[in-house]
Amino acid sequence: MTLAKGRFKRLRLAELSERSGVAIATIKYYLREGLLPPGRRVSATTADYDEGHLRRLRLVRAMIQVGQVPVARVRQVLAHVDDESLGRTMRLGAALWALPLEPERADGKSDGGDDRDGEDEATTAARAEVDQLLRTLGWSTARELGELSPVHRSLVAAVATLTRLGYPWDATLMAPYARLMHQVAARDLDFVETFPTEAEKVETAVAATILFQPVLKALHRLAQEEESARRYGLE
Amino acid sequence: MTLAKGRFKRLRLAELSERSGVAIATIKYYLREGLLPPGRRVSATTADYDEGHLRRLRLVRAMIQVGQVPVARVRQVLAHVDDESLGRTMRLGAALWALPLEPERADGKSDGGDDRDGEDEATTAARAEVDQLLRTLGWSTARELGELSPVHRSLVAAVATLTRLGYPWDATLMAPYARLMHQVAARDLDFVETFPTEAEKVETAVAATILFQPVLKALHRLAQEEESARRYGLE
Numbered sequence: 263m264t265l266a267k268g269r270f271k272r273l274r275l276a277e278l279s280e281r282s283g284v285a286i287a288t289i290k291y292y293l294r295e296g297l298l299p300p301g302r303r304v305s306a307t308t309a310d311y312d313e314g315h316l317r318r319l320r321l322v323r324a325m326i327q328v329g330q331v332p333v334a335r336v337r338q339v340l341a342h343v344d345d346e347s348l349g350r351t352m353r354l355g356a357a358l359w360a361l362p363l364e365p366e367r368a369d370g371k372s373d374g375g376d377d378r379d380g381e382d383e384a385t386t387a388a389r390a391e392v393d394q395l396l397r398t399l400g401w402s403t404a405r406e407l408g409e410l411s412p413v414h415r416s417l418v419a420a421v422a423t424l425t426r427l428g429y430p431w432d433a434t435l436m437a438p439y440a441r442l443m444h445q446v447a448a449r450d451l452d453f454v455e456t457f458p459t460e461a462e463k464v465e466t467a468v469a470a471t472i473l474f475q476p477v478l479k480a481l482h483r484l485a486q487e488e489e490s491a492r493r494y495g496l497e
Numbered sequence: 498m499t500l501a502k503g504r505f506k507r508l509r510l511a512e513l514s515e516r517s518g519v520a521i522a523t524i525k526y527y528l529r530e531g532l533l534p535p536g537r538r539v540s541a542t543t544a545d546y547d548e549g550h551l552r553r554l555r556l557v558r559a560m561i562q563v564g565q566v567p568v569a570r571v572r573q574v575l576a577h578v579d580d581e582s583l584g585r586t587m588r589l590g591a592a593l594w595a596l597p598l599e600p601e602r603a604d605g606k607s608d609g610g611d612d613r614d615g616e617d618e619a620t621t622a623a624r625a626e627v628d629q630l631l632r633t634l635g636w637s638t639a640r641e642l643g644e645l646s647p648v649h650r651s652l653v654a655a656v657a658t659l660t661r662l663g664y665p666w667d668a669t670l671m672a673p674y675a676r677l678m679h680q681v682a683a684r685d686l687d688f689v690e691t692f693p694t695e696a697e698k699v700e701t702a703v704a705a706t707i708l709f710q711p712v713l714k715a716l717h718r719l720a721q722e723e724e725s726a727r728r729y730g731l732e
Contacts, residue, residue: 283661320663328658350729355722363714403726404719411722417715423563424708426518428555438684439709440716446677447720451728453670471718473659474674478717479598479710480652481675484639485682486706487590487646491638493686494585 272310275301282319289319297322297336317462321469329472331362343464350460355411357468363416388422388431395433399440446478507545510536517554524554532557532571552697556704564707566597578699585695590646592703598651623657623666630668634675681713 279286292298298318301309318340325331325339342348342356392414396405409415424431454467514521527533533553536544553575560566560574577583577591627649631640644650659666685705692698 282663316663324662324664328662351725351731354725354729358718358721363718364711401719401723403731404723407722411719413715413718413722417712417719420708420711420715424712427559427563427704427708428517428551429559429704429708435688436712436716439681439713440720442677442681442684443713443716444720444724446674446717447724449673449677450721451724469662469664471721473655473662473664475714476599476655477652477659477671478674478678479714480648480655481671481678482681482713483593483598483648483706484636484646484652485675485679486593486685487642487648488636488639489679489682489686490586490589494589496586496638 272302272312273316274308274310278311278316278319281316282323284319284323292319292322295333295337297333297340314461317465321465324469324472325361328476329361331472335360335362339468343461343468346460350463353460353464354467357464358471359412361468361471363413382422382426384422384426385418388418388425391421391431391433392418395436395440398433398437399444401440450474507537507547508551509543509545513546513551513554516551517558519554519558527554527557530568530572532568532575549696552700556700559704559707560596563711564596566707570595570597574703578696578703581695585698588695588699589702592699593706594647596703596706598648617657617661619657619661620653623653623660626656626666626668627653630671630675633668633672634679636675685709 273281275286275289278284279289282289289298293300298315301311301315303309321343322336322340325336326333331339339357339360342353342360345353345356348356389409393405393408404411404414407414409418421431450467450470453470454463457463457466508516510521510524513519514524517524524533528535533550536546536550538544556578557571557575560571561568566574574592574595577588577595580588580591583591624644628640628643639646639649642649644653656666685702688705689698689702692701
């Protein structure tokens with residue numbers, strides 16, 4: 263039995279629970295579901311774990327608890343995270359593509375369009391608008407991949423909802439927003455690149471996508487309050 | 498009976514449904530629930546509506562269908578939208594404060610912290626970190642209002658979740674993100690200001706907060722894909 267070996271400190275189940283804040287019963291459930299690889303057996307009743315397990319456990323916890331990602335989907339995301347045959351863009355892309363953009367809705371409905379079936383006018387128009395925006399931005403990969411990307415489909419759906427409800431959409435209005443989000447995305451990747459191994463980079467990208475999203479959204483709303491007070495005063 | 502009077506074209510219920518894409522039965526439900534003010538009676542069985550009704554109907558639809566805001570909450574938001582006694586910051590603020598940041602979860606749980614009760618260490622630490630960030634940014638109103646603002650509370654909760662799961666949080670890392678979101682917020686207000694009346698400004702702010710959020714999120718993820726392909730190639 264090795265308690266500490268090189269940079270990998272060996273952890274017992276109780277320590278794993280302690281350091282992750284995840285209950286032992288939950289960890290056992292993740293092990294049974296194959297979301298966490300088995301520990302190294304050290305006796306008939308004991309196994310030990312390492313820092314890789316701890317990282318994976320945090321990631322699984324983030325997806326399930328914060329992202330409300332269903333277990334089957336978590337398994338899919340992890341399969342891509344672990345796929346060493348892919349280059350970084352594809353590995354990152356595949357893992358993030360498998361990650362839903364929205365928590366699945368309790369009523370099973372998607373946003374908008376629940377009054378109609380199939381592709382409607384608003385969706386067709388939205389697709390053209392999004393393509394126009396991507397051309398304006400010079401985002402050639404996003405244009406090339408098009409609706410292969412679930413994120414692209416989700417953008418088209420969001421734009422279609424807007425126009426269906428009678429709100430304006432305008433590539434000229436949106437381009438500066440998209441450029442700001444590009445700056446945000448560049449920072450995301452800078453952050454991801456600070457992690458040493460390829461596995462940690464991909465794991466961090468998935469975790470950050472889930473965990474920083476609520477932070478970003480709250481910062482946005484807080485900035486609106488701040489800016490509003492600066493412009494119109496607090497009265 | 499006036500069919501068109503000044504800039505307000507009069508609309509029959511069927512036209513209101515046609516132009517909003519909302520079913521007549523749904524409009525009647527909103528009228529009964531007081532989410533839409535009654536039309537002007539023109540006979541025992543007929544009422545007519547104006548552009549203000551159409552705008553209000555779209556807003557209600559956006560909140561309920563896209564934002565998944567419960568009816569009682571919608572009523573609360575609208576009360577603030579209609580409160581002409583407030584200055585713009587407060588009217589905007591009150592309406593947006595009443596608007597939940599996240600759709601209410603089916604399981605009734607909030608994000609994170611479901612293993613513990615009451616205020617934990619992570620929350621206390623997160624509050625200090627957020628305060629440090631706001632000081633770095635010079636967002637004095639946000640600091641002053643503090644946890645009076647549900648958005649501030651939500652930011653503290655998101656940061657606490659991050660740290661509880663063992664992910665790093667760092668005011669230095671986050672400040673550039675916050676500054677980018679401030680640029681986004683300034684654009685939001687520029688957009689809102691293009692609307693002529695105070696009522697339309699506030700209505701637009703609420704609708705935009707709900708409807709542009711999915712657009713912004715999708716643009717963020719799409720920008721990550723684009724940037725990733727630029728840095729690491731498509732392989």
